[in-house]
Amino acid sequence: MNAPTTHLHLLPVVNQRPVPLALIEALQAQFGARCSTALVVREQHGRDESSFDVPPPGAVVFARSTAEVAQVVKLAAQHNIPVIPFGVGTSLEGHLLAVQGGISLDVSQMNEVLSINADDLTVTVQPGVTRKQLNEAVKSTGLFFPIDPGADATLGGMAATRASGTNAVRYGTMRENVLALEVVTAQGEVIRTGTHAKKSSAGYDLTRLMVGSEGTLGVITEVTIKLYPLPEAVMAATCCFDSLADAVNTTIQIIQLGVPIARCELLDSNTVRVVNQHSKLGLPESAMLLMEFHGSPAGVQEQVETVQSIADDNHGSAFAWAATPEERTRLWTARHNAYFAGVQSRPGCKAITTDTCVPISHLADALLDSVAEAQEAGIPYFLVGHVGDGNFHMGYLIDPAIPAERETAERLNHQLVERALKLGGTCTGEHGVGLHKMNFLVTETGSGAVDMMRAIKRALDPQNILNPGKIFTL
Amino acid sequence: MNAPTTHLHLLPVVNQRPVPLALIEALQAQFGARCSTALVVREQHGRDESSFDVPPPGAVVFARSTAEVAQVVKLAAQHNIPVIPFGVGTSLEGHLLAVQGGISLDVSQMNEVLSINADDLTVTVQPGVTRKQLNEAVKSTGLFFPIDPGADATLGGMAATRASGTNAVRYGTMRENVLALEVVTAQGEVIRTGTHAKKSSAGYDLTRLMVGSEGTLGVITEVTIKLYPLPEAVMAATCCFDSLADAVNTTIQIIQLGVPIARCELLDSNTVRVVNQHSKLGLPESAMLLMEFHGSPAGVQEQVETVQSIADDNHGSAFAWAATPEERTRLWTARHNAYFAGVQSRPGCKAITTDTCVPISHLADALLDSVAEAQEAGIPYFLVGHVGDGNFHMGYLIDPAIPAERETAERLNHQLVERALKLGGTCTGEHGVGLHKMNFLVTETGSGAVDMMRAIKRALDPQNILNPGKIFTL
Secondary structure: OOOOHHHOEEOOOOOOOOOOHHHHHHHHHHHHHHEEOOHHHHHHOOOOOOOEEOOOOOEEEEOOOHHHHHHHHHHHHHHOOOEEEEOOOOOOOOOOOOOOOOEEEEOOOOOOEEEEEHHHOEEEEOOOOEHHHHHHHHHHHOEEOOOOOOOOOEHHHHHHHOOOOOOHHHHOOHHHHEEEEEEEOOOOOEEEEOOOOOOOOOOOOHHHHHOOOOOOOOEEEEEEEEOEEOOOEEEEEEEEEOOHHHHHHHHHHHHHOOOOOOEEEEEOHHHHHHHHHHHOOOOOOOEEEEEEEEEOHHHHHHHHHHHHHHHHHOOEOOOEEEOOHHHHHHHHHHHHOHHHHHHHOOOOOEEEEOEOEOOHHHHHHHHHHHHHHHHHHOOOEEEEEEHHHOEEEEEEEEOOOOHHHHHHHHHHHHHHHHHHHHOOOEOEOOOOOOOOOHHHHHHHHOHHHHHHHHHHHHHHOOOOOEOOOOOOOO | OOOOHHHOEEOOOOOOOOOOHHHHHHHHHHHHHHEEOOHHHHHHOOOOOOOEEOOOOOEEEEOOOHHHHHHHHHHHHHHOOOEEEEOOOOOOOOOOOOOOOOEEEEOOOOOOEEEEEHHHOEEEEOOOOEHHHHHHHHHHHOEEOOOOOOOOOEHHHHHHHOOOOOOHHHHOOHHHHEEEEEEEOOOOOEEEEOOOOOOOOOOOOHHHHHOOOOOOOOEEEEEEEEOEEOOOEEEEEEEEEOOHHHHHHHHHHHHHOOOOOOEEEEEOHHHHHHHHHHHOOOOOOOEEEEEEEEEOHHHHHHHHHHHHHHHHHOOEOOOEEEOOHHHHHHHHHHHHOHHHHHHHOOOOOEEEEOEOEOOHHHHHHHHHHHHHHHHHHOOOEEEEEEHHHOEEEEEEEEOOOOHHHHHHHHHHHHHHHHHHHHOOOEOEOOOOOOOOOHHHHHHHHOHHHHHHHHHHHHHHOOOOOEOOOOOOOO
16 A cells, blocks of 8 residues: 555556536535545545556545435436445455546445344444454354455455455355345445345345445445354364475365365465564464364364374374464464565565466366466465465565566466466456456456346446446446 | 146236247247147146146247257247246246247256266256256265255256255255356357356356346356265254244254254144155154254264254154165155145145245244134145245145135235245245245335346346246336
């Protein structure tokens, strides 16, 4: 966020729709100081964790209710001006950038936990509630919400990008965990999708259409999600391997055997090194799996024995246990900070992050060849992976002042995605398409499927005012 | 299927589009005898397990490939004639009926298991493969496909209705288990949705938009689904209760405690009686839970102990075990035949089946009051439930020759749905909307959400040729 903007990747600015004074005045009449045109506020809302640079939005509105969100969208629709929903700005793919100008609609003040339905293992929140805030709020119920992208993202943003994280291998992603939504449409109408029942066959699955739509089909104003009983027993361990291949093969076998492992994360030796530096850990600097097991005491013991035996067969070390809750928290916090540790390991750099996900049997092919290519290219990188899901991230650490580095990183990314798609995988397991993966999306799904997405977008947002220019161009 | 058609529920026939001779000739030129206009074939394709009566489709085409499906849709589009995908005809909601006339597109001959990817726990099948055929085909891999609507439905039909069944409480529904689809659009184009990766954030979730769209957005021509390792240990048991309330409360507590029970099915005493008669079982004729536990031997033992203790607290009997695989199969086959057992218990009757699903904490409220109402009305009924999901089915057994009985059943159904919706539930947990629940859908989701569905339908099928008149009217 603090890197000099002049070194960021400049996007061609097309279809800019400058915010007219009449709209600003109407918003200020309604929202007073909660509609800001101050440059610092606009710049703060015109940047995310991606490496793109575009002009900031014309104004920022801080909404406090669904009705206010609807008002903003209706006013914007009257003036044919884009609206870009904004939570806490942790997107990695440029989702929040005002590529066609417009209003950044900040919902971070809509951060109430509306109802905790412990008896049904569900909770309903406003979109600005963050995952850590949610888990704090439900702590006394003995339940928890497992989905944990690295950043402390909002539930609205997580729903909009179909986010996941380290626990997805056991608990699924936002796709599996959102039950119902309240959404403001492009016409400023408020609709509800889904119910609080566990399953339903009632018409088109609008909930899952909205989940992952990246703010292009509606503004999410309420999210109902599943909670899970805190496991009776939790054990976390690290296991070191001489080679990445051994760690990857261990993972593949764990999944193929159906072990209900709760977390199965990979770090390469270089990433362990930067994580050690960043988080003051003393982990052995080799390829490593970070694992967590949830269940009854006996069930956890069974899982641990199975996994240790698989690791043994693949030349893994004995498990090192994070015995106390505090040690576990320290370990997983360090894992969640791996992205920042990676970026800080090269001062002034920007990370170009990959996000492919492949069928588990192809994980070794996908991952090892991509690592070999990065090593050959000589570019600094970090490597972390939700490998239990077949999902891993390379972060190419480029000097934004050296165009050749960006080109190398983009070439490597391109090769990596092409490989994943050939292996039956996806260009993005959890970050979304945003600005960066639009071409990959066409390669992945074919133009027919993208045309179907376009048709849906045109039908629901004929003025193209909801986060335009993301996922695909119209 | 053999009931006299004259006693079935007559729907107002509107927007009939008679199939022109030119289209029949074009189809026969292409498909020869696989395009049939014989009355018996058309009638066979103009009826499902629902109690509606409409004129049969104008022709039936038996397709053998995706290319042939595309040809049929393109020809139908040229003539602006409906196309109704047909598998094996087990829909309960009138999905297969040619309410606007048109071509029944039978895909039951597209029944190849295309690829078993045991290393990735996935399989790709043509839409006409049935769930039993699939499980037979993957048997040697040590994997299985858990989703089991009562009938031996096709995977294409199950995807189209977002089906589930007895195992959904543990393994989810078609919503959670379809990874990727091949679909023929209303324009006769072939698209692919999803990938073989476990998760993805690549654009709109077209897979889940198609799943549950009841043939109105595309014709499913290929389905890639998840498989699961056969559990190391399986134990099935029945448990009797003095009252329905005790059985329901046991279920609620099992789910709230997070027991990973694989099946948790309720039958009331009357249904046990008709199942006994139909399947020659000697089950005690009281309210009963049929349960199954999957896991490691120790894990199963833990689950059993927990559940037995909950049942004890609710005045349940000791478990009666289905010890051998054969006994288990007999028990679950009987459960799957409960619908037919119910219907056969009153010769000449038709069943009006309900399908509400509520948040688990409200299951007792939803179920017990509905039973009390049915008893008060004096109408014969059966009651079965995937109660672990909060989903249960009343089958009101009406004499189709007595209009007052249908009226009573419809009134009871109406009250039951209204109650479920008030409790945060859905009008249909797994059967779909079809013809029967269109009004309920509006009550459930609100007209704004149904309008959004309509907008999507119009965008993807502007001629309204794909299974028109289902889910909503345009």
